[in-house]
Amino acid sequence: MEGRWTRVVLVLWVLGVLLFLFVPIATIVIFAFDRSNVQSWPIRDFTTHWFTVAWDDPAVRSALWLSLKAGVAATVLALALGSAAAFGVHRFRFFGREAVSLFLVLPIALPGIITGLALRSFFTFGGINLSIVTIIIGHTTFCIVVIYNNVIARLRRTSGSLGEASMDLGAHGLQTFRYVTLPTLATALVSGALLAFALSFDEVIVTTFTAGAQTTLPIWIFGAIRLGQQLPEVNVVVTAVLVLTLIPVALATKLTGGGGVTRSTVRS
Amino acid sequence: MRYKTFSRKKGQRAAMMVALALPLVIAGWVGGAAASPGATAKSTSSAITPPTQNMAPQKSIGKGEGQLNLIAWEGYAQPEWVKPFENQTGCTVNVKYAGTSSEMVSLMANGGGGQYDLVSASGDADLRLIYGGDVKPVNIKLIPSWSQLRPFLQSPDFNTINGVHYGVSLQFGPNDLLYSTKVFPKAPTSWSVIYSKKYSGKITIPNNPIQIADAALYLSVHEPSLGIKDPYELTEPQFTAAVNLLKAERPLIKDYWSLASAEISLFANGEVVVGAAWPYQTGQLKAEGAKVGDTIPSEGATGWADSWLLATKAPHPNCAYKWMSYITTPQVQAEQAVSYGETPDNSLACPLMNKLQKGSCDSLHANEPDAYFKTIKFWKTPLAQCDNGKNDCVPFQQWQTAWTQITG
Amino acid sequence: MTGVARLSAALWRRAWLRAALTLSPPLAWFLVIYLASLVVMLVTAFWTVNPFTNNLQHQLSLTNFAALFDAPIPAIIARTVLIAALVTITDAVIALPFAYFMARVATPRVRNALFVAVLLPLWASYLARVYAWIVILTQDGTLDWTTQHLGLGSPNIAYTNLAMGIVFCYIWLPFMILPIYGAFERIPDSYFEASADLGARNPRTLRSVVLPLVLPGVVAGSIFTFSLTLGDFITPLLIGSGSGTNLIGNVIYDNIGLANNLPFAAALAVVPIVIMIFYLLGARALGAFEAM
Numbered sequence: 001m002e003g004r005w006t007r008v009v010l011v012l013w014v015l016g017v018l019l020f021l022f023v024p025i026a027t028i029v030i031f032a033f034d035r036s037n038v039q040s041w042p043i044r045d046f047t048t049h050w051f052t053v054a055w056d057d058p059a060v061r062s063a064l065w066l067s068l069k070a071g072v073a074a075t076v077l078a079l080a081l082g083s084a085a086a087f088g089v090h091r092f093r094f095f096g097r098e099a100v101s102l103f104l105v106l107p108i109a110l111p112g113i114i115t116g117l118a119l120r121s122f123f124t125f126g127g128i129n130l131s132i133v134t135i136i137i138g139h140t141t142f143c144i145v146v147i148y149n150n151v152i153a154r155l156r157r158t159s160g161s162l163g164e165a166s167m168d169l170g171a172h173g174l175q176t177f178r179y180v181t182l183p184t185l186a187t188a189l190v191s192g193a194l195l196a197f198a199l200s201f202d203e204v205i206v207t208t209f210t211a212g213a214q215t216t217l218p219i220w221i222f223g224a225i226r227l228g229q230q231l232p233e234v235n236v237v238v239t240a241v242l243v244l245t246l247i248p249v250a251l252a253t254k255l256t257g258g259g260g261v262t263r264s265t266v267r268s
Numbered sequence: 269m270r271y272k273t274f275s276r277k278k279g280q281r282a283a284m285m286v287a288l289a290l291p292l293v294i295a296g297w298v299g300g301a302a303a304s305p306g307a308t309a310k311s312t313s314s315a316i317t318p319p320t321q322n323m324a325p326q327k328s329i330g331k332g333e334g335q336l337n338l339i340a341w342e343g344y345a346q347p348e349w350v351k352p353f354e355n356q357t358g359c360t361v362n363v364k365y366a367g368t369s370s371e372m373v374s375l376m377a378n379g380g381g382g383q384y385d386l387v388s389a390s391g392d393a394d395l396r397l398i399y400g401g402d403v404k405p406v407n408i409k410l411i412p413s414w415s416q417l418r419p420f421l422q423s424p425d426f427n428t429i430n431g432v433h434y435g436v437s438l439q440f441g442p443n444d445l446l447y448s449t450k451v452f453p454k455a456p457t458s459w460s461v462i463y464s465k466k467y468s469g470k471i472t473i474p475n476n477p478i479q480i481a482d483a484a485l486y487l488s489v490h491e492p493s494l495g496i497k498d499p500y501e502l503t504e505p506q507f508t509a510a511v512n513l514l515k516a517e518r519p520l521i522k523d524y525w526s527l528a529s530a531e532i533s534l535f536a537n538g539e540v541v542v543g544a545a546w547p548y549q550t551g552q553l554k555a556e557g558a559k560v561g562d563t564i565p566s567e568g569a570t571g572w573a574d575s576w577l578l579a580t581k582a583p584h585p586n587c588a589y590k591w592m593s594y595i596t597t598p599q600v601q602a603e604q605a606v607s608y609g610e611t612p613d614n615s616l617a618c619p620l621m622n623k624l625q626k627g628s629c630d631s632l633h634a635n636e637p638d639a640y641f642k643t644i645k646f647w648k649t650p651l652a653q654c655d656n657g658k659n660d661c662v663p664f665q666q667w668q669t670a671w672t673q674i675t676g
Numbered sequence: 677m678t679g680v681a682r683l684s685a686a687l688w689r690r691a692w693l694r695a696a697l698t699l700s701p702p703l704a705w706f707l708v709i710y711l712a713s714l715v716v717m718l719v720t721a722f723w724t725v726n727p728f729t730n731n732l733q734h735q736l737s738l739t740n741f742a743a744l745f746d747a748p749i750p751a752i753i754a755r756t757v758l759i760a761a762l763v764t765i766t767d768a769v770i771a772l773p774f775a776y777f778m779a780r781v782a783t784p785r786v787r788n789a790l791f792v793a794v795l796l797p798l799w800a801s802y803l804a805r806v807y808a809w810i811v812i813l814t815q816d817g818t819l820d821w822t823t824q825h826l827g828l829g830s831p832n833i834a835y836t837n838l839a840m841g842i843v844f845c846y847i848w849l850p851f852m853i854l855p856i857y858g859a860f861e862r863i864p865d866s867y868f869e870a871s872a873d874l875g876a877r878n879p880r881t882l883r884s885v886v887l888p889l890v891l892p893g894v895v896a897g898s899i900f901t902f903s904l905t906l907g908d909f910i911t912p913l914l915i916g917s918g919s920g921t922n923l924i925g926n927v928i929y930d931n932i933g934l935a936n937n938l939p940f941a942a943a944l945a946v947v948p949i950v951i952m953i954f955y956l957l958g959a960r961a962l963g964a965f966e967a968m
């Protein structure tokens with residue numbers, strides 16, 4: 001459909017954007033090999049010394065572990081609550097239905113500092129101690145809308161008659177849910193969960209307000225950047241995370257067919 | 269799915285109204301809790317007495333509780349000295365790192381919230397914490413190394429009020445002048461270099477309202493008619509003069525640094541040639557071979573002195589006392605001083621520092637006599653109450669507002 | 677009938693109960709935790725702090741809102757909104773051709789690879805990416821080094837509003853690409869064919885058919901770019917100069933803690949909340965909520 005020149009321009013544009021996206025990433029990876037603690041270009045000395053430092057560092061391990069725990073918990077909770085909200089809004093008409101989608105998007109639409117500040121005041125005044133529980137509460141709150149959006153978009157595109165047909169054939173509600181509804185939602189849930197986990201894993205602003213004496217990975221990174229004594233170690237950790245997540249992200253993308261949420265069931 | 273509209277529309281509507289009113293109700297309850305005795309107790313008759321002054325500190329150190337929660341500056345709880353402490357006392361150390369005094373005050377709200385035991389606050393936060401009732405008196409007799417601390421740091425006015433100690437002094441350092449030796453072959457002798465158009469666009473100072481005190485210190489020497497005695501207790505005219513000096517300086521500033529590592533970057537990349545810094549930055553830059561030096565100019569300097577303060581609601585007081593006793597011993601003081609780049613409060617730490625890193629005792633001024641440090645005006649929280657009994661000094665809230673106006 | 681079947685049948689008959697069961701957990705979460713905490717914070721905006729005792733005084737007053745008009749706060753608000761708008765527009769312009777290529781030109785393999793390429797930076801810490809930009813933009817940094825070798829001089833743009841804008845554009849770009857891609861994906865092929873059948877050439881099709889359909893995706897993406905810029909304080913901290921680069925987020929952050937001026941911070945926080953609520957209402961009208 002597009003002319004040849006258009007295609008050429010588009011390809012160049014895409015390459016340019018990719019360059020834009022990955023030059024800083026490349027910078028991070030390259031500087032992981034910088035011997036010097038002061039990050040300036042060009043690099044004089046290359047070393048793999050910092051990889052050993054990061055591997056041996058117990059603070060990094062516990063921060064990584066905490067981030068994983070919080071991320072998984074927040075994603076699971078968001079899956080449950082987000083899907084429930086999506087079902088509710090999709091299937092029932094009730095007073096305030098339009099407002100629900102507005103409310104749910106607030107945690108992600110309002111700046112993080114406001115969400116963090118509000119949650120912190122709430123916890124403080126309510127006498128709730130800051131802990132991993134409050135971290136999870138904070139993360140779940142903005143992860144819900146990611147799942148909600150994905151699920152409700154998928155629900156809107158699935159034909160309602162499938163569920164009714166299932167019931168006509170004698171399946172009760174739970175069986176219908178398990179054998180008919182869930183499979184149609186599967187890819188939406190997976191891509192939603194992936195994005196929600198990514199948001200939670202890299203979240204720093206709300207977490208600084210809701211974490212007590214706990215250090216998640218982004219908080220560790222912020223501290224290391226502030227201290228400035230082990231900057232290449234930060235680069236090593238980020239590089240490691242990138243390498244480790246490349247496979248799951250690629251797999252998930254392949255499974256959901258490049259953004260399963262957006263793919264219509266019928267592409268006419 | 270067919271949409272099910274509700275037959276009980278009115279009931280539904282009522283339920284929704286209740287649901288929407290719920291946040292307001294909760295907010296009212298929570299707001300009410302905020303006005304509870306805990307908060308109002310602080311607003312007793314005189315703001316001059318710390319609310320926790322009369323809490324009797326414990327008489328002895330009991331058995332450790334197995335855990336210790338600290339709020340600390342980055343680099344103040346390195347494994348180097350934390351691991352031996354954990355092995356010795358069985359108190360597992362959890363650290364929450366804070367980047368600014370502001371964050372520390374925030375975290376320590378409500379007496380540490382029953383979560384934190386100690387905070388390594390700098391002088392500018394101490395008074396806020398003490399008068400806010402977030403820290404409580406400490407029994408100095410339970411800390412053996414206290415007598416080894418430099419005399420002027422045993423009961424300094426930023427952590428000891430009316431003879432009551434709220435913590436123990438830890439380490440300190442000056443806010444000194446960092447300069448590029450390429451531009452300044454000899455160390456500058458006056459702070460005027462950072463106000464000078466000659467270096468326009470190549471100057472950096474901290475992004476911190478407490479810098480107004482540095483300007484006030486400069487004016488106390490160069491404009492004695494203002495009568496500035498204490499750079500943290502400024503009357504309105506003195507305050508305005510300092511703010512105007514900083515406003516005039518603004519076009520000359522390349523960057524107001526918020527992180528020590530940012531200032532290191534600025535000097536390393538040649539973006540700036542002179543600025544206000546801590547000895548920490550000088551140490552890091554020199555270690556990388558950068559051509560810099562630092563000095564305390566003739567007008568003197570402000571400085572920061574950190575103390576470990578005890579939270580009012582500390583859940584592990586015994587471990588807290590064990591930590592305070594441990595962190596003030598000469599060996600640990602030397603380790604921390606060399607690791608971070610600051611001056612230890614314990615007067616016996618010098619030789620131990622040189623064993624860890626040759627020449628560190630000299631470069632960090634750990635062997636200077638007390639008189640050397642008289643020229644350093646250590647941070648303390650600017651309050652409305654002046655030492656002379658009057659209440660017309662400018663409080664920190666206004667310093668923050670003025671700072672936002674200065675930086676724009 | 678088994679127990680489960682009986683329960684399921686009972687629920688089927690009572691729609692309101694099903695509604696209540698599905699909706700109450702998420703709504704309870706939101707009402708109790710999130711909205712209540714927002715209301716608490718907003719109420720604080722009407723209180724003041726006693727400069728002597730440093731306690732919150734619970735008398736209602738509008739001082740903090742009046743203080744929002746004192747210089748330089750209006751300039752800071754204007755600066756933040758302007759930067760947010762510019763970043764949004766720039767990201768939309770960058771994302772549109774990219775997403776078009778992904779959705780309509782790329783083969784499935786290439787599309788998957790591009791998808792991964794867009795998602796992957798989100799896994800590299802936000803802080804590390806901003807810090808990398810300092811290395812790139814600083815004097816004699818990577819950018820300077822490149823332009824010097826090309827004979828173009830030394831831009832040296834770190835610690836400026838321009839640098840902040842570039843960093844914001846960079847960090848939020850994936851959040852703009854994804855919804856726009858989704859919007860492109862949802863346009864059926866038949867629309868293009870029909871438009872061609874009606875005699876429109878490519879530019880006309882793009883203008884009259886594609887852009888209106890993609891607009892909800894653009895608006896959805898803009899919600900993220902706009903709101904994230906309105907509240908960010910870390911990027912100005914790291915790559916701003918502190919002088920003339922303060923944003924709303926910085927001022928809010930500066931006033932909690934040591935300055936102990938939570939009421940003023942809360943009052944200032946009302947500004948982005950009000951802006952975003954209006955933005956969201958407009959976005960919903962444009963259909964962006966279906967495109968997120």
